[in-house]
Amino acid sequence: MARVVNPSLVKTIRKHGAGRxxxxxxxxxxxxxxxxxxxxxxxxxxPRRVIRMAQVGMExxxxxxxxxxxxxxxxxxxxxxxxxxxxxGFMAAARSYAIARYDVTGLAALANRSLLGNLAVFGLFSSIFSALLLSRMAPGNPSLPLFHFLPGEWIHNIGVALFVVVGLSAFFGMASMTWRVWSQQRSGGTSLRLATLPGAFYSAIAEALLHRRFQQCNEDAGATEHAAQPWYVRPWLVHASVMGGFVAMLIATTLDFLIKPIGSAVPPWYPMRILGTVGGLVCLYGLSIVLLRRAQGREHPYKKSAFADWFFPTLLALTVLTGIVCEVIVYLPAPTTFGHMVFFAHVVLAMDVVALLPLTKFAHVLYRTLALTLFAWRHAPAKVTASAQAEA
Ligand code: SF4
Ligand code: SF4
Known part of the structure; x- marks a missing residue:
């Protein structure tokens, strides 16, 4: 069967991330x-094989x-x-290109290719969330508790709708990737057994949580600057801080909405509050190092940055910072107008983060985990049958 190639594949990939x-x-x-x-x-x-695929247009x-x-x-x-x-750098740009291709909305392609596109998508989401919140906002009284100024129930409803839409978007993106991988394996004659899928999924989740291969990558990369760095600033730990902190905040927020009455006050030692605060601080630690390294531009992978590389960590850092300020404001006798403004900004930013998750480079959380699962599944040891043993 004739192979279809895309002669401008390298050119297209270079438009993504820092590919230029x-x-x-x-x-x-x-x-x-x-x-x-x-x-x-x-x-x-x-990685040579992947580079070769791009060079010869094997899209x-x-x-x-x-x-x-x-x-x-x-x-x-x-x-x-x-x-x-x-x-x-090529691998990073190619991942950004893949995220744009897996996404079914077309917004990822817009967000990952240019500064203007990135700002347009961000502006679109921010405008929608701001308009929705403004429609139920109760302004004019600076002593109103935060969840009366912006009704907790309304935030909850927007949040549920947002999770459904983002969940569907992520699902279709991951289904697109799975379909491509599966079709490729099938045409190559590889057969996958359902029985080995749970084990493959388990190993991918363990890798995503523990970063074992990332650690190996840092420790074994003897010639790079990473192996000589103190443990607390090694890239794998910085990455794990951002991811772990983000997941902790996501769990705390979700449980908060599910378990406690919407908008009700809780003491500082409330378990979900502690989880969210610790997660926020850990995430902020990782993000500060990422942003500092991008500003210094001295080491890989921070030497060449596109706007998209700056955008999501900055957005996430602002979300965490405004969230920490809100944690303090919520215990003040009167929140003040400044408190209301910070709370409004925090809710909009947090919704932006969730909406942009499947569209920006942060989507690698989803696609890497899926890819690791599919890889482990494909390489799961084949079942040795009695007849095969006899033949051996
Ligand atoms: S893991 Fe490191 S050495 Fe290997 S392809 Fe990626 S950047 Fe290159
Ligand atoms: S990317 Fe560089 S190191 Fe890798 S195969 Fe090409 S020329 Fe060689």
Whole structure:
């Protein structure tokens, strides 16, 4: 069967993320990146194979490649590339391109390709959430408790609708990726057994939570600056802080809405409040280091940044900061107009974060976990039957 190729694939990928800074067409397929990549040993030609797919326009295969998501952006390959083709940067741009292609709304492509597109999507969501909140806001009295100024029940209803829409968007994006991977495997003759799926899912979740391969990536990348850094600023721990803190805040907010009466006051030692506050502080720690490193631009993967690389961490940091201020304001006898403004900003920003989750580079939380599951599933040991044993 004839293979369909896209001759402008590299050009298209370069429009995503910080892709415009790189020249992957300079790659002459020497394999240095595969030789030095700390994560390459269990997957053959990774990352060279993915680069080659882009160079020859194998778009379908690239989008069906779980390997894209196995890279942790340590930058070891970029440091040793003899052609300065920046393979680590290419992998990041290709992931951004894949997020845009998996997304069914078309908003991810807009958000990931340009500053204006990013701001347009952010502006669209912020306007919708602001208009919805303003329609039920009770202004004019600075001593109104926060959840009377913006009725808790109304925030709850918007939140439920938002989770449904975002959940559907994420579901269709992940279904698109699964379909591409599965079709590719099927045409390659690989058969997958349902019985090995739970084990594959478990190993992917364990990896997502514990960052074992990311740690390995940092520890084994002997030639990079990461191996020499103090443990508390190693990239895997910084990444784990952002992700872990975010998940803790998400759990605390969800349980808060589900368990306690909407908008009711709780003491500072209320378990969900403690979980949310600790999660927020841990997340803020990770985000501060990420943003500082981007500003310094000295090490991988922070040397070349696109607006989209700055945007989501900044948005998340502002959401956490306004949330911490609200945590203090909620215990004051009267919130004041300033308190109301911070609370309004916090609710809009938090809704923006959730809405943008499947559209920005933060979507790698979903796609990496899915890719790790599919990869582990594909490589699950085949069942050895009695007849096969007899033949052996
Ligand atoms: S990206 Fe660089 S190191 Fe990797 S195969 Fe190409 S030229 Fe070699
Ligand atoms: S950035 Fe690191 S993990 Fe990713 S391909 Fe390069 S060496 Fe491997």
């Amino acid at each position: 800074h790189l020249d992957i067409s300079a790659c002459f397929n020497c394999g240095n990146c595969t030789a030095v990549c700390p994560l390459a040993e269990d997957s053959g030609g990774f 379908k295969e690239l989008l069906a490649s779980e390997e894209l998501w196995r890279c942790y952006a340590c930058g070891e390959c970029t440091q040793t590339c003899p052609r300065q083709a920046d393979p680590a």
